[in-house]
Amino acid sequence: MNGLTDDLLETWVTGWAKARGYQTRHEGRFPAAFLHDKTNDWEYFALEPSHDEFAALASSARQGAGRLFTIVTSRVADLYGAANVYGLSVRSTDEVFMVLPMEGQDIEDPIPPDSYTAQTFRSGTGGRVEVSFGEIPAARGHVAVVDGFAVYDQIATEPDFRRQGLGSYVMRALTALALEHDAETGLLISPATGLELYRYLGWESLASVMMFEPRL
Structure with missing residues (x-):
């Protein structure tokens, strides 16, 4: 799947959890993070799980009303059916896992x-x-x-300040920061x-991201 691997997904989970202060663990080969600020429960992550793995993770997800189950996949249509079989509801399908080679990116702020x-x-x-307009927060990212x-992660522009180039600025500033630590991708x-x-800035889409929740 265009270079996506379990290790790459786990790297993303590690960085995402670090940014948000989440505890992490594993369920078999799959990473999970404890969302203490949202559901107060675990979110599990998987890349193209097998039928049996999907069933096992769905069983874990159903152990708590706040548990979430996120899959990075190219099989969106197939997983709708699997969710129905194993007692999960599809919460979202509109996110995309993306990648950017850092070579050639601007190292200057x-x-x-x-x-x-x-x-x-x-x-x-x-x-x-963090970007401000006077004392008013306008945009941010991590x-x-x-x-x-x-x-x-957490790339956001406040509604009153959109379409003014702030998202692009935040991404470029974060890239300059990442290059201080020799980031390659x-x-x-x-x-x-x-x-x-993100596509304008050169990012490439690798796969769809589906999030599931228990159907209680």
């Missing part, structure tokens, strides 16, 4: 758009970027570098609303 101020906060092998991979999971921006 970009200049924020006129009238905006920006700050970069470094922490370990990553950090966050990146964590794990084993040469830059995991981007960028990883992110994008909602449908972010695809146009």
Whole structure:
């Protein structure tokens, strides 16, 4: 699947969980994160699970009303049927796993758009970027570098400040930060609303992302 592997998915989970302060563990070969700030339960991640693996993970997901089960896949239609068989509801199918080669990316901090101020906060092998309009938060994002991979997360622009180049600025500033730690490849999971921006910036779509929840 275009270079996607279990190790690559686990790297993304590690960076994503690090950015959000989530505890992680494994269920067999699949990573999981404890969403203490949302569901107060576990979210499981899998890349193209087999029929038996899907059944086992679905069983784990059904152990708690707040548990989530996320699959990176090229078989969206097939998994709708599997979810119905194993007592899961499809929560979302509009996210996409994306990748970006970091070679050739600008290592210099970009200049924020006129009238905006920006700050970069470094922490370990990553950090966050925040953009403000006066005292008003306008945009933000986080990146964590794990084993040469830059995991981007929490990229957001406030509604009143969209279509002003802030998303592009945040991504470029995060990339400059990631390159301080010799990142070679960028990883992110994008909602449908972010695809146009990320493709413009050179990101490539690798697979769909489906999220399931227990049907109680």
